[in-house]
Amino acid sequence: MKRTDFAAYLNKYFTDYLPNTCGSTPQTIDSYRHSFILFLTYMQDEYQISADRVDISDLTYENIVSYLSWLKEIRSNGVSTRNQRQAALNSFIRFLMYEFPEHLHEYQRILGIPVKKTPQKEISYLKTEGVALLISQVDLNRQNGLRDYVILSLLYTTGIRVSELIQIRVKDLSLQEPFTLLVHGKGQKSRYIPLMRSTIPFIQKYLVQKRYDRPERLDEWLFKNHMSKSFTRQGINYIVGKYTKMAREIAPDMIPADFSPHKMRHTTAMGLVESGVDLIYIRDLLGHESIKTTEVYARADAMHKRQAIEAASKEIVPPEEAEWDKNSNLKDWLKNFNRR
Numbered sequence: 127m128k129r130t131d132f133a134a135y136l137n138k139y140f141t142d143y144l145p146n147t148c149g150s151t152p153q154t155i156d157s158y159r160h161s162f163i164l165f166l167t168y169m170q171d172e173y174q175i176s177a178d179r180v181d182i183s184d185l186t187y188e189n190i191v192s193y194l195s196w197l198k199e200i201r202s203n204g205v206s207t208r209n210q211r212q213a214a215l216n217s218f219i220r221f222l223m224y225e226f227p228e229h230l231h232e233y234q235r236i237l238g239i240p241v242k243k244t245p246q247k248e249i250s251y252l253k254t255e256g257v258a259l260l261i262s263q264v265d266l267n268r269q270n271g272l273r274d275y276v277i278l279s280l281l282y283t284t285g286i287r288v289s290e291l292i293q294i295r296v297k298d299l300s301l302q303e304p305f306t307l308l309v310h311g312k313g314q315k316s317r318y319i320p321l322m323r324s325t326i327p328f329i330q331k332y333l334v335q336k337r338y339d340r341p342e343r344l345d346e347w348l349f350k351n352h353m354s355k356s357f358t359r360q361g362i363n364y365i366v367g368k369y370t371k372m373a374r375e376i377a378p379d380m381i382p383a384d385f386s387p388h389k390m391r392h393t394t395a396m397g398l399v400e401s402g403v404d405l406i407y408i409r410d411l412l413g414h415e416s417i418k419t420t421e422v423y424a425r426a427d428a429m430h431k432r433q434a435i436e437a438a439s440k441e442i443v444p445p446e447e448a449e450w451d452k453n454s455n456l457k458d459w460l461k462n463f464n465r466r
Contacts, residue, residue, distance in 0.1 A: 161214035187235040251393040263372040285394030297344040311413040
């Protein structure tokens, strides 16, 4: 069967454009791949057009709008997931704009489809005493206790992502002053971040314990699971969850049940904001591409301060009697309200 233009250009998009032209990471490519699997499923379910018969001409404004609605109504995708699927399609459309300029008007309509706004969630994080309680649950004398302690300490003191933590190799550590860690972040962007002096003795002891202090082992993963392989996200989630459960048995009000490695990252950021550290520095430490991403922590801090001030003011501000309680004519009150 002859391949359609869609199949041919989708292959070129994934095998050449994304990895070579855009420099996309394997994680991004895999996410986009899944998005197109869903789009092909949609074309089959809604129009009975099989994957090998989908054509470039099927990429219309109406079809894309309908597909995005299908994700919500049939697949029950949330706003964030729906936006990720839309981003994958938009990326492909931008690629096609140079290949099929005759469809430029249609492609511009597709790219003009608004992205749904996601509701701003309140940031969940631990106070300093909560972090101390969590990390204190690690028994350094037990097998892998030192490893777990270093993992939790690095997550808290550096604010790195789980994906960055599991990619650390022994050679990425610099334990000579100034102590630093080379982190391989999103979009194949690397950055150096400082290590807390208090963590250095534990890291050094861990390197000796695992015999990573030998030159021939510099290329090995810093953290390995029970199969002597690089940790997965699930493995790190399990470790954090294990100590979260133990800490909650002591102080359930201090540690949320759903505490996760990403919330440890929030904890690091909020601690820095509350300490008055400049947002530019926090952005660079966390590896945010834009300062706008970092500003969410400043807004959260301002909200918490406002709530604290409002709670305190309730005790010193006398209750105010509403003027309309004395005025039976609500319309007259409204007419005079805020008049200068």
